Amino acid sequence: xxxxxxxxxxxxxxxxxxxxxxxxxxxxxxxxxxxxxxxxxxxxxxxxxxxxxxxxxxxxxxxxxxxxxxxxxxxxxxxxxxxxxxxxxxxxxxxxxxxxxxxxxxxxxxxxxxxxxxxxxxxxxxxxxxxxxxxxxxxxxxxxxxxxxxxxxxxx
Amino acid sequence: xxxxxxxxxxxxxxxxxxxxxxxxxxxxxxxxxxxxxxxxxxxxxxxxxxxxxxxxxxxxxxxxxxxxxxxxxxxxxxxxxxxxxxxxxxxxxxxxxxxxxxxxxxxxxxxxxxxxxxxxxxxxxxxxxxxxxxxxxxxxxxxxxxxxxxxxxxxxxxxxxxxxxxxxxxxxxxxxxxxxxxxxxxxxxxxxxxxxxxxxxxxxxxxxxxxxxxxxxxxxxxxxxxxxxxxxxxxxxxxxxxxxxxxxxxxxxxxxxxxxxxxxxxxxxxxxxxxxxxxxxxxxxxxxxxxxxxxxxxxxxxxxxxxxxxxxxxxxxxxxxxxxxxxxxxxxxxxxxxxxxxxxxxxxxxxxxxxxxxxxxxxxxxxxxxxxxxxxxxxxxxxxxxxxxxxxxxxxxxxxxxxxxxxxxxxxxxxxxxxxxxxxxxxxxxxxxxxxxxxxxxxxxxxxxxxxxxxxxxxxxxxxxxxxxxxxxxxxxxxxxxxxxxxxxxxxxxxxxxxx
Numbered sequence: 001x002x003x004x005x006x007x008x009x010x011x012x013x014x015x016x017x018x019x020x021x022x023x024x025x026x027x028x029x030x031x032x033x034x035x036x037x038x039x040x041x042x043x044x045x046x047x048x049x050x051x052x053x054x055x056x057x058x059x060x061x062x063x064x065x066x067x068x069x070x071x072x073x074x075x076x077x078x079x080x081x082x083x084x085x086x087x088x089x090x091x092x093x094x095x096x097x098x099x100x101x102x103x104x105x106x107x108x109x110x111x112x113x114x115x116x117x118x119x120x121x122x123x124x125x126x127x128x129x130x131x132x133x134x135x136x137x138x139x140x141x142x143x144x145x146x147x148x149x150x151x152x153x154x155x156x
Numbered sequence: 157x158x159x160x161x162x163x164x165x166x167x168x169x170x171x172x173x174x175x176x177x178x179x180x181x182x183x184x185x186x187x188x189x190x191x192x193x194x195x196x197x198x199x200x201x202x203x204x205x206x207x208x209x210x211x212x213x214x215x216x217x218x219x220x221x222x223x224x225x226x227x228x229x230x231x232x233x234x235x236x237x238x239x240x241x242x243x244x245x246x247x248x249x250x251x252x253x254x255x256x257x258x259x260x261x262x263x264x265x266x267x268x269x270x271x272x273x274x275x276x277x278x279x280x281x282x283x284x285x286x287x288x289x290x291x292x293x294x295x296x297x298x299x300x301x302x303x304x305x306x307x308x309x310x311x312x313x314x315x316x317x318x319x320x321x322x323x324x325x326x327x328x329x330x331x332x333x334x335x336x337x338x339x340x341x342x343x344x345x346x347x348x349x350x351x352x353x354x355x356x357x358x359x360x361x362x363x364x365x366x367x368x369x370x371x372x373x374x375x376x377x378x379x380x381x382x383x384x385x386x387x388x389x390x391x392x393x394x395x396x397x398x399x400x401x402x403x404x405x406x407x408x409x410x411x412x413x414x415x416x417x418x419x420x421x422x423x424x425x426x427x428x429x430x431x432x433x434x435x436x437x438x439x440x441x442x443x444x445x446x447x448x449x450x451x452x453x454x455x456x457x458x459x460x461x462x463x464x465x466x467x468x469x470x471x472x473x474x475x476x477x478x479x480x481x482x483x484x485x486x487x488x489x490x491x492x493x494x495x496x497x498x499x500x501x502x503x504x505x506x507x508x509x510x511x512x513x514x515x516x517x518x519x520x521x522x523x524x525x526x527x528x529x530x531x532x533x534x535x536x537x538x539x540x541x542x543x544x545x546x547x548x549x550x551x552x553x554x555x556x557x558x559x560x561x562x563x564x565x566x567x568x569x570x571x572x573x574x575x576x577x578x579x580x581x582x583x584x585x586x587x588x589x590x591x592x593x594x595x596x597x598x599x600x601x602x603x604x605x606x607x608x609x610x611x612x613x614x615x616x617x618x619x620x621x622x623x624x625x626x627x628x629x630x631x632x633x634x635x636x637x638x639x640x641x642x643x644x645x646x647x648x649x650x651x652x653x654x655x656x
Contacts, residue, residue, distance in 0.1 A: 103538075
């Protein structure tokens with residue numbers, strides 16, 4: 001089972017390292033990729049399958065899952081796009097999964113390079129954008145307001 | 157006699173101040189150069205000659221009236237099309253914003269205008285700043301003036317190429333993972349990413365808000381410092397703006413004294429995967445700095461190996477959230493609104509039509525990394541790795557004053573080479589990403605041409621937060637050591653025929 005998973009992992013990473021079908025390949029990118037491959041594979045081996053599941057890391061996205069994500073992101077995707085993206089996202093997700101094992105232990109997460117504080121401007125009246133300026137770039141407007149398509153779905 | 161377009165900003169500013177040259181002449185020289193070269197280079201998305209000349213005339217009139225003008229008044233500048241500017245399109249390289257004209261000016265644009273600089277146009281970029289080659293622009297790629305068959309870097313390839321093609325002496329960029337520095341490296345120009353919060357993001361179209369940082373681009377170190385001084389400093393309109401004085405970058409760029417400066421060569425950023433010519437020029441540059449009095453040692457930053465992975469979780473996550481604003485309701489592209497479709501359906505169709513492949517890829521990747529069940533494994537872990545990278549920097553800066561590496565592992569690559577393979581494209585930013593994650597300033601300076609292909613190599617310098625002056629000290633020291641005449645590396649392109 002573990003060996004089966006490892007083969008899958010390496011073949012996914014290998015996909016990005018193979019010479020391209022048109023014969024055009026970049027020796028630097030490929031040497032680079034091999035270094036990346038070693039780092040990622042080593043990390044994966046260290047992580048182990050059980051831990052990987054516990055962390056919720058998956059290494060294969062189906063076109064259907066991509067379609068679901070596209071739905072959440074409000075982007076219409078063709079079937080061909082779903083399939084192409086599934087393959088590409090697999091490779092990317094496999095590569096970025098190295099953060100999992102590295103982030104074990106009591107490490108404070110950093111969301112921002114600066115300590116964020118609430119900032120207030122002086123409470124001074126100043127002119128804002130006028131209605132005409134705000135509406136000027138709207139795709140459609142009516143009666144001084146944004147005109148949008150209906151926001152309720154058709155009743156069944 | 158060289159033409160006015162061949163002069164740097166500092167030289168032009170002197171001629172303008174002494175009245176030997178007018179701003180109209182300087183701006184016209186750039187416009188003529190754009191007219192001659194940009195059909196081949198494609199650095200600009202939008203040039204407004206009439207408006208630029210009107211602004212130049214206004215500066216000339218104020219000077220003639222005896223006004224005390226800021227140092228760069230009348231000097232032309234190009235602005236990346238990610239910065240909002242009234243009276244001009246701001247497309248961010250996207251079909252979705254193709255016809256958008258912002259109702260307000262970004263703080264960077266406003267500061268340029270207040271300092272009397274003349275904006276000649278808006279430069280090309282990867283769509284929403286997502287890319288390392290400018291091939292992701294919806295309006296076609298920009299070409300590298302060193303070799304028109306190669307990429308000019310990205311996302312700010314337009315700004316870097318405009319400088320290398322002598323279409324403008326100064327340009328503005330924005331850097332989320334290397335979008336100022338990597339284009340500078342592959343075009344033989346100077347690019348600086350200031351400390352996060354050092355230059356206002358107000359009016360910069362957001363990609364990843366905790367990483368994005370505007371900065372100066374130029375052909376020489378002093379020119380970059382002069383521009384940095386104009387755009388830097390506290391802005392109440394940006395809640396992450398740092399309320400502290402900008403380090404004296406101009407004095408540092410004029411000095412170039414690196415005697416006693418402790419330089420740390422990052423052990424992890426080099427070796428396998430780096431082009432031989434990049435490594436060679438990098439090590440030569442380190443030796444030159446050592447000869448100029450710097451103390452060089454090797455420093456290990458063990459978590460830098462994880463920076464690319466952390467970045468490709470954090471950046472898409474923030475981008476997927478930021479780009480949610482493009483909903484086809486208030487501005488931007490709207491398609492499919494024929495009365496039969498709901499707002500949600502129109503939104504989906506508009507985003508499908510308006511976004512290119514790379515933007516879709518990153519928005520969906522970010523949506524996944526932030527989704528319930530995977531958040532801790534991906535985004536949460538990446539945030540912890542971000543902490544580890546910050547700790548690497550902190551530990552390193554206890555031993556050295558600056559860290560150095562190549563800017564990009566390779567020189568400019570041919571068009572199309574990495575388009576089908578996102579990971580290989582992403583790796584162009586391997587050396588530049590750690591500074592975005594930790595927030596400190598960093599810069600790329602020309603280090604000469606790689607022997608194997610004759611293309612520019614970038615020397616990357618990283619400093620602690622608010623220590624930008626150290627970047628400029630190193631940059632000027634290197635510039636002087638490499639070219640005693642003071643001519644920038646890109647001067648070798650003067651007179652080059654740029655036609656397809």
